[in-house]
Amino acid sequence: MMEKFNKDIPYNDLPDLPPKVNLETTAIFKASINANKVLAELKGYCQTLPNPELLLNTIVLQESKESSAIENIVTTQDELYRATLMSGVIRNQAAKEVLQYRAAMYWGIEEFHKNKLITSNLMIGIMQRLRNTSDSIRKNTGTKLANPTNKNIVYTPPEGASIIRDKLSKLENFINDNAFSDLDPLIKMALIHYQFESIHPFSDGNGRTGRILNVLYFIQQELLGLPVLYLSNYIINNKSNYYRLLREVTENNNWEAWILFIVNGVSETSAMTLKKINSILQLKRDAEIKVKDALKSSYSKELLDLLFSHPYIKIKVLEDHNIAKRQTASEYLKKLEIIGMLNANKIGNEVYYINQPLIDVLSN
C-alpha cells in the first residue's frame, strides 16, 4: 500500500482516517497521560480566573504573529501593536496579514460555537478570511510542497476538486463523529492535523488554517474552555522535525513519531502557557497597586483590565470603553506615564502608550 506513494505524483490514494496501525503504543500512552494532565491543569487554572477573556486579546494576537511567522509573514511586536491602534489603512503588509489571521480565528471560533461542528465550510471560511480571498478548494493542478530550505519537492497533494472535497468531508466525519471517541482526543488531534495538511485543500493558507483547527478541536473536545493553547511557538522551535515527521507518516506510515511529536508539544506548550498566564497576573497585581496610588479615587478595575488587554493603548481606547472622556482619559494616561507604568510614543501627532513589562512577558 505505501509503495503507491510517489512524491511527484498527486497523492490521490491518501488513506482516510483512522490509520490501520496501533495508535496506543506504550510511548504514546505515557505521553498522552502526561499531556492530558498538564492540559487539564491549564483548563482548570483558566476557570479560576475572574475574567479570563481579558487574557485572550493578547494571547490570540501573539499566536497570530507566531503562526504567520511560520509562513514567513514576519512582523515585529512593535509594528504589530502599532497597527492595532490604527484606524485607517495599515501600511505594514505583514502586520495587516497577522491582524487578518486574528480576525479569521475569532470568526472561526464564533462560527464553531453555533453548532459545535468543525465542517469543511468552516475550514474554507477561515482560510478565506486569513488570506482575504474568495478562493475556495483548489481547482488548479500543480500544487506541490517543497522543503522550505532547499526547495526540493517533498510531497504532491491530491488533485481534483471533487477528490479533495470528498477527502475533506471524510475528515469532517472523523472529527465530529463520536464513533471514534474511544481514541484519546490528543491522539485524534495529531491524526486530524496530519490529514488536513496532507489533503492540502487550498492553494495557500493550509498551515495556518490547520493550526486554527487544532484550537477549535480542543474546545470541541472540552479540553479547553477558551482558545488559549497554541502549538505555533513549538512548531517554530522544532520546524524541521515538524516537516520531517509529516513526511515520515506519508512515506513510512510512521504514525508513532508524529503523534509523540504533537502530544509532547501539547505538554510543553500547556506548561509554558500556564507560566505565561501566571506572569501576566503577577504583573497585573503589581500594576494594580501602582495605578491605585497614581489615580487615587479615579482608579477603576476596568481601566486596569484595559491596560492588560491592550498593551499598546491610546486615549481613544479609553474613550471607546467608557473609562473617561477625552481630556480626563488623557490625564490618566499621562499620570501613568509619570510613574513609569507606561511609556509614551508617537505615531504622526498621536500619542500612544506602551505597557512594556507586559510586552516583554508576551514575547518572552
Ligand SMILES: Nc1ncnc2c1ncn2[C@@H]1O[C@H](COP(=O)(O)OP(=O)(O)OP(=O)(O)O)[C@@H](O)[C@H]1O
Ligand atoms: N510533507 C508534508 N505533508 C503534508 N503536509 C505538509 C508537508 N510539509 C508541509 N506540510 C504542511 O503544509 C503547510 C504549508 O502549506 P501552505 O503554504 O498552504 O500553508 P501556509 O499557512 O500558507 O503556510 P505555513 O504553514 O508555512 O504557515 C505547512 O505548515 C505544513 O503544515
Ligand SMILES: [Mg+2]
Ligand atoms: Mg503559504
